[in-house]
Structures are given as structure tokens and as C-alpha cells.
Amino acid sequence: MSDLLHSALHSATNIAGMASHGGTETPAVPYSRPTTPGATPSLPVQIGFVGLGAIGGVMAKNLANYRSAHHQNSLPILVWNRTASKADALHAELGANKIRVTHELEQIATECDVIFTALSNDEVVKEVYEQFAKTLKHTPPARHKIFVETSTIYPTIAGELDTLVSSIPHCHLVASPVFGTPAVAADAQLVIVMSGDYRSKKEVAYMLVPAVGRKVIDLGGNIEKAPTFKLIGNSMILGTLEIFAEAYTLAEKSGIPAQEVHKLVKDIFPAPSLIRYSDRMSNNNFDATTGFAIDNGIKDASHIRRLTAVANAPMPGIDIAHQHLITARAIHTGQVQAGEETVKLLDWSGMIGGARVAAGLPPFTSQNVGVVQED
Structure with a gap:
């Protein structure tokens, strides 16, 4: 996974x-x-x-x-x-x-x-x-x-x-x-x-x-x-994906090209897995056949949230990530039903779709083009 x-x-x-x-x-x-x-x-x-x-x-x-x-x-x-x-x-x-x-x-x-x-x-x-x-x-x-x-x-x-x-x-x-x-x-x-x-x-x-x-x-x-340790590890991954999703969305709204954000990720987070997820988001590559299906991501997020409730250890970032995962899956399901989907199985990095639509952007086909604000 x-x-x-x-x-x-x-x-x-x-x-x-x-x-x-x-x-x-x-x-x-x-x-x-x-x-x-x-x-x-x-x-x-x-x-x-x-x-x-x-x-x-x-x-x-x-x-x-x-x-x-x-x-x-x-x-x-x-x-x-x-x-x-x-x-x-x-x-x-x-x-x-x-x-x-x-x-x-x-x-x-x-x-x-x-x-x-x-x-x-x-x-x-x-x-x-x-x-x-x-x-x-x-x-x-x-x-x-x-x-x-x-x-x-x-x-x-x-x-x-x-x-x-x-x-x-x-x-x-x-x-x-x-x-x-x-x-x-x-x-x-x-x-x-x-x-x-x-x-x-x-x-x-x-x-x-x-x-x-x-x-x-x-x-x-x-x-x-x-199993508890596995959920803790996955919470780190999911939390990082949420940060990436929000950062890419803000960059797009601010007119910053996605590839520049991706270069920054490679400079300050030189971990292969982080770079791969960043690359997926920057290139709208959400095909889960070579990744991790969003259904599994939602399952893991649900388990993590349940564990945080039992342990009285809130993880608000995971709550938001869970919402974005569900939003992205709902949009993708609608696209599948309408015959408009770009991929058959959505990767969990597609959670960025939830952040994008909240910002008034297309979920999965955005080109990260915005209005450049002059000084």
C-alpha cells in the first residue's frame, strides 16, 4: 500500500x-x-x-x-x-x-x-x-x-x-x-x-x-x-497528502504553476514516496492501477478516526482529509455514472479533488492555471 x-x-x-x-x-x-x-x-x-x-x-x-x-x-x-x-x-x-x-x-x-x-x-x-x-x-x-x-x-x-x-x-x-x-x-x-x-x-x-x-x-x-502501529503510520501519510492537496490548490488559486510546487517538494521533502504523490497531484495522474485505491484510503482514514476517538487523541487534519477523500470519491462516482471519468479506479492522491472543488476549481483535470497577482 x-x-x-x-x-x-x-x-x-x-x-x-x-x-x-x-x-x-x-x-x-x-x-x-x-x-x-x-x-x-x-x-x-x-x-x-x-x-x-x-x-x-x-x-x-x-x-x-x-x-x-x-x-x-x-x-x-x-x-x-x-x-x-x-x-x-x-x-x-x-x-x-x-x-x-x-x-x-x-x-x-x-x-x-x-x-x-x-x-x-x-x-x-x-x-x-x-x-x-x-x-x-x-x-x-x-x-x-x-x-x-x-x-x-x-x-x-x-x-x-x-x-x-x-x-x-x-x-x-x-x-x-x-x-x-x-x-x-x-x-x-x-x-x-x-x-x-x-x-x-x-x-x-x-x-x-x-x-x-x-x-x-x-x-x-x-x-x-x-495494527495500531499501521494506522499510526498511515495517519502520517494521509496527513501529508492533505497538506499537499491544500498547498497545490492554494498555488493554483494564486497563479503558481504546479511544476514549481513540485520542484519545491523535491527540494525540501526528498523522500521518494512524497515525491511520487506530489508528482501525481501536479500532473493530475490519479490512476489507482499503479497506486492505492481511494476506497482503501477511506477505510484507513475511518479506522484512524475511530482510533483517535477511543484514545482521546484528536487528529483534525485526518478529519479534513477524510472529508476530501469522500468528496473526491463522490465526484468520481458521478463521473463514472455519466461516462465522463478519466480513470476507472481513483488513487487516494485524488483527494486533492475535494480541496479543489472547495476552492471552486475542477477536481481532477485542473491545469493549475490562475491569475498571477502583480506586486
């Missing part, structure tokens, strides 16, 4: 995955390597992957490629996706020695030792885990099984999943959301956050780094901490 935090963390981390802080070094994986990794030392680990969207699909691909190249006698990853064509396409791309496809969630639950889930929203996550639990209560596992939930969910949902999973013998849940765009995921540079059962985190961390990500941040045994 979004990668502002990724860029900030990357600046403090060297190419070998070690970060230097005040003369000390922090390892990319904050656990000792498991002495007997996997469910049973004598048996190969069967990995399952559920959800092959923009991030999940890349994670599954990288994991399959890495294990095939670095683990002798590794088993093909068993994948499931609601839209079966995505799973079939991944199988066709990587081959049967790396990927197996199932159209039944029950097969994932019963056959796999480690199951990764990367799903679109809380409702889908709960539905999938309830199906896992139903299956495993009828066919209890005989050995250690780990579920790794990587989606962006509200923290209490992780608690509900943990209760569900831990009611099944030998089963544990790790909450493990990730920071990064599809491009960051493709380079196996995701920043991975973990909370939950210690032994399970240790095993999963060494599966994911360096195959999928470059660093693990451990937030302890409370399963809700990692």
Missing part, C-alpha cells in the same frame, strides 16, 4: 539491513534464528497465501521465488484468491514447482502450516478466518499452525481473530501489516510490523526477510499493537 514510512525508515537503514542508532546496530530481524524452523523439522513447511491483490500478489510471488531458490526441497506455495483468475495467472507465470492453486479455503486451512492473508477490508478478513475456524474445528490440526494476517484492519479485529484462532489446538496468530507500495513490494523492501506469539513471530520473520521485506518491527505480544 503506501510507502511514506518506508522511505523514512529506509534513510536510516543500510543495504545490508542493519540500522545504526547512536553507535549501536539494530538487526533487520529482531529475533534469534529459530533452531528448528518450520512446523516439524523432518517435514517441509507448506505455506498458504490467501489474497492476491496489489500487495498480496507480489508478496506471494516473491516468497515463492525466494523459497524455490534458497530452500532445498521447498514445497510450492498453495494460493487462493476470490477472483480465481489472479491465482491462475500467478501459477502460469511461476510454474507448478513454485505455485499450486486451490479454489477451496478449506484446503488452505487443512494442508498449510503457515497461512498468510492479505485481504481488502475487515469484513472479508473476518469472513475468511471464520471459514478457517469452522474447517479446523471439524479437522483439528495435529501440529503447529501459524496464521499471519497482513491486511490493514482495525486493532480490535485482530483481537477477535486471535480469540478465534487460539481456540483451535496448536494454532497461533501473528498480526503482521506491512508498509510499502506495490513497487516497494516488488523490490522486496517492505517494512513488516509484528505482534503476537513470540515463537510464531520468530519463524515468520525469517520467512519474510529478505524474501518479502527488508526489516521487521516487533511490537510485543499484544496482538492489537501491530
Whole structure:
């Protein structure tokens, strides 16, 4: 998904995955390597992957490629996706020695030792885990099984999943959301956050780094901490997008060309992710096929606002950003219905449309042309 935090963390981390802080070094994986990794030392680990969207699909691909190249006698990853064509396409791309496809969630639950889930929203996550639990209560596992939930969910949902999973013998849940765009995921540079059962985190961390990500941040045994941290990170990204949206709108009303604003962003905010979002706004490039869909942005903003209410920690900037996201989506939906849309799926940087219309400007096709005010 979004990668502002990724860029900030990357600046403090060297190419070998070690970060230097005040003369000390922090390892990319904050656990000792498991002495007997996997469910049973004598048996190969069967990995399952559920959800092959923009991030999940890349994670599954990288994991399959890495294990095939670095683990002798590794088993093909068993994948499931609601839209079966995505799973079939991944199988066709990587081959049967790396990927197996199932159209039944029950097969994932019963056959796999480690199951990764990367799903679109809380409702889908709960539905999938309830199906896992139903299956495993009828066919209890005989050995250690780990579920790794990587989606962006509200923290209490992780608690509900943990209760569900831990009611099944030998089963544990790790909450493990990730920071990064599809491009960051493709380079196996995701920043991975973990909370939950210690032994399970240790095993999963060494599966994911360096195959999928470059660093693990451990937030302890409370399963809700990692999803909370993910929302905190996303609040930073969303808040920055709101500032950019307002600044570009003010520049347009003041007759300042968008490209000059973008140059300034590159000079004073030299983080790759910030520059990419600025570039999208300055060029009206709001196609989410290579970005982060506005529906997901609204979901995350809603979760952040709910968290701020529970914690009594107001974030007025996020409230405004949420309004602009909804306004932009409403305008885009109207354009789709009228057959006037410029992109089929709106990126969350398109939130600038909300700021623009509030200022009396076109939402998504503005050229940032205004009246130049003379001294």
C-alpha cells in the first residue's frame, strides 16, 4: 500500500539491513534464528497465501521465488484468491514447482502450516478466518499452525481473530501489516510490523526477510499493537497528502504553476514516496492501477478516526482529509455514472479533488492555471 514510512525508515537503514542508532546496530530481524524452523523439522513447511491483490500478489510471488531458490526441497506455495483468475495467472507465470492453486479455503486451512492473508477490508478478513475456524474445528490440526494476517484492519479485529484462532489446538496468530507500495513490494523492501506469539513471530520473520521485506518491527505480544502501529503510520501519510492537496490548490488559486510546487517538494521533502504523490497531484495522474485505491484510503482514514476517538487523541487534519477523500470519491462516482471519468479506479492522491472543488476549481483535470497577482 503506501510507502511514506518506508522511505523514512529506509534513510536510516543500510543495504545490508542493519540500522545504526547512536553507535549501536539494530538487526533487520529482531529475533534469534529459530533452531528448528518450520512446523516439524523432518517435514517441509507448506505455506498458504490467501489474497492476491496489489500487495498480496507480489508478496506471494516473491516468497515463492525466494523459497524455490534458497530452500532445498521447498514445497510450492498453495494460493487462493476470490477472483480465481489472479491465482491462475500467478501459477502460469511461476510454474507448478513454485505455485499450486486451490479454489477451496478449506484446503488452505487443512494442508498449510503457515497461512498468510492479505485481504481488502475487515469484513472479508473476518469472513475468511471464520471459514478457517469452522474447517479446523471439524479437522483439528495435529501440529503447529501459524496464521499471519497482513491486511490493514482495525486493532480490535485482530483481537477477535486471535480469540478465534487460539481456540483451535496448536494454532497461533501473528498480526503482521506491512508498509510499502506495490513497487516497494516488488523490490522486496517492505517494512513488516509484528505482534503476537513470540515463537510464531520468530519463524515468520525469517520467512519474510529478505524474501518479502527488508526489516521487521516487533511490537510485543499484544496482538492489537501491530495494527495500531499501521494506522499510526498511515495517519502520517494521509496527513501529508492533505497538506499537499491544500498547498497545490492554494498555488493554483494564486497563479503558481504546479511544476514549481513540485520542484519545491523535491527540494525540501526528498523522500521518494512524497515525491511520487506530489508528482501525481501536479500532473493530475490519479490512476489507482499503479497506486492505492481511494476506497482503501477511506477505510484507513475511518479506522484512524475511530482510533483517535477511543484514545482521546484528536487528529483534525485526518478529519479534513477524510472529508476530501469522500468528496473526491463522490465526484468520481458521478463521473463514472455519466461516462465522463478519466480513470476507472481513483488513487487516494485524488483527494486533492475535494480541496479543489472547495476552492471552486475542477477536481481532477485542473491545469493549475490562475491569475498571477502583480506586486
